[in-house]
Amino acid sequence: MTVNVMKVQRVFAAAIWCMLALPPVAAFLEGRLLSHVLVQLPALVLCGYVLGLSLRTRVARASDIWNRGGATGIAVAIPAAAIWMLPRAVDASLGSAWVELAKFVTVPLLVGLPLALSVPRFGPITIGFLKAHFVSMALFLGWLFSAAPVRLCNNYLADDQALVGAAWLAIAATAMLGWTVPLFFDSHQRGTPSAIASNPKRGRPYAVLRNHA
Amino acid sequence: MHTVIASLMVLLIGIMAVFTATDGLRAFTAEGARRLRVMERPVAIPNATLIDIEGNAVPLASHQGKVVLVEFIYTTCPTICQEMGSASFQVMEAVRTRGLTEDVRLLSLSFDLDDDMPRDLKAYGERHNADERIWRIMKPATPRDLKRLLELFGVTVIPDPIFKYQHNAAVHVISRDGRLVRIVDIAAQEAISAMLAEVVRP
Numbered sequence: 025m026t027v028n029v030m031k032v033q034r035v036f037a038a039a040i041w042c043m044l045a046l047p048p049v050a051a052f053l054e055g056r057l058l059s060h061v062l063v064q065l066p067a068l069v070l071c072g073y074v075l076g077l078s079l080r081t082r083v084a085r086a087s088d089i090w091n092r093g094g095a096t097g098i099a100v101a102i103p104a105a106a107i108w109m110l111p112r113a114v115d116a117s118l119g120s121a122w123v124e125l126a127k128f129v130t131v132p133l134l135v136g137l138p139l140a141l142s143v144p145r146f147g148p149i150t151i152g153f154l155k156a157h158f159v160s161m162a163l164f165l166g167w168l169f170s171a172a173p174v175r176l177c178n179n180y181l182a183d184d185q186a187l188v189g190a191a192w193l194a195i196a197a198t199a200m201l202g203w204t205v206p207l208f209f210d211s212h213q214r215g216t217p218s219a220i221a222s223n224p225k226r227g228r229p230y231a232v233l234r235n236h237a
Numbered sequence: 238m239h240t241v242i243a244s245l246m247v248l249l250i251g252i253m254a255v256f257t258a259t260d261g262l263r264a265f266t267a268e269g270a271r272r273l274r275v276m277e278r279p280v281a282i283p284n285a286t287l288i289d290i291e292g293n294a295v296p297l298a299s300h301q302g303k304v305v306l307v308e309f310i311y312t313t314c315p316t317i318c319q320e321m322g323s324a325s326f327q328v329m330e331a332v333r334t335r336g337l338t339e340d341v342r343l344l345s346l347s348f349d350l351d352d353d354m355p356r357d358l359k360a361y362g363e364r365h366n367a368d369e370r371i372w373r374i375m376k377p378a379t380p381r382d383l384k385r386l387l388e389l390f391g392v393t394v395i396p397d398p399i400f401k402y403q404h405n406a407a408v409h410v411i412s413r414d415g416r417l418v419r420i421v422d423i424a425a426q427e428a429i430s431a432m433l434a435e436v437v438r439p
Contacts, residue, residue: 089239089240090239090240090243091240091243092239092240093240095240095241095243095244096240096243096244096247098244099244099245099247099248099251100247100251102251103248103250103251103252103254103255104251104254106255107254107255107258110258110259110265110266111265111266111267112258112259112264112265112266112267112269112270113258115266115267115393116267119267174268175268175403175405176266177266177267178266178267178268178393178395178404178405179267179393179395180395181395181397181403182403
């Protein structure tokens with residue numbers, strides 16, 4: 025990757041971050057639960073991700089040693105993401121400037137950035153696992169936020185909570201369909217009788233995995 | 238090998254962080270967290286000035302020596318709070334039937350300082366058959382008193398287009414020596430009974 029592209033990526037990440045941190049923008053996005061967790065937080069992840077893209081080549085050698093298969097990156101990103109999915113973390117970021125600062129620092133650096141450094145290293149099974157994990161997590165959050173009899177965040181209205189639940193369910197459904205439907209039409213899936221007949225070796229799942237890797 | 242060690246260490250730190258952030262997987266919401274916090278570390282309640290249904294100023298500390306059950310209300314609340322009101326009535330009845338009239342004071346505090354005048358507080362009490370010996374309806378005298386109490390109790394009041402407000406409703410139990418020791422759901426009859434048995438007796 026050229027130096028120029030890397031520079032553009034860093035400027036882009038910094039620009040989004042600064043925009044999100046502008047008090048009126050932050051106040052607007054945090055005004056509703058939906059935009060807080062489904063716009064602001066993903067945008068912060070994106071900042072870190074783009075920053076990570078610009079660092080990929082620079083840390084490539086260290087990553088070969090310390091982040092094989094993207095394992096270390098994902099071990100950082102999943103607990104960090106889990107913490108910011110907690111209703112109490114969302115509430116706390118509104119009540120305390122320190123928690124808000126921690127959110128603006130850790131979501132990009134501990135979720136987005138390690139993801140960017142790890143994604144190209146994932147094997148097909150890791151990707152499948154992460155997709156399944158994402159769908160089940162989105163379904164769980166969707167169910168939780170739409171079915172909870174009490175408000176989960178003291179700072180947001182009950183209607184807002186139900187809306188976020190519906191949004192998570194929609195995201196889960198979209199991801200599930202988006203990731204599974206193409207599989208049935210993908211020429212790499214050699215499960216059709218004609219494909220097996222023409223190339224029996226590729227009908228076996230391990231062959232498919234090897235081809236993908 | 239490096240990756241195995243690094244990812245395991247990082248994961249360990251991550252799990253510890255999740256544990257810390259949830260008080261050992263016990264509190265996932267701000268509401269759960271504040272209930273756990275007061276149970277483990279009771280906080281002393283500073284004095285605040287309240288206004289009663291006659292419009293007189295009454296210090297909160299004047300109830301000291303009794304166990305005070307504080308809930309936050311606004312009298313213009315439609316449906317939900319009418320249920321809350323009847324739940325408070327149940328609490329009052331529980332206090333009365335246990336013969337704790339002298340030991341327990343139930344205090345409904347309005348946070349709607351602008352719209353709830355002493356006569357509104359009085360009407361609210363009458364509407365819910367509040368026995369004045371046990372159940373008093375009051376409001377903080379100044380916005381400063383209100384803010385301090387809400388912050389201390391961890392109550393967040395947010396505007397609502399239909400119900401005017403939404404807030405995390407609960408009974409806040411102040412012990413005889415003036416410390417916030419429990420936060421219990423008002424409609425949870427069993428929890429209220431257990432709390433009365435535990436906090437009032439000793």
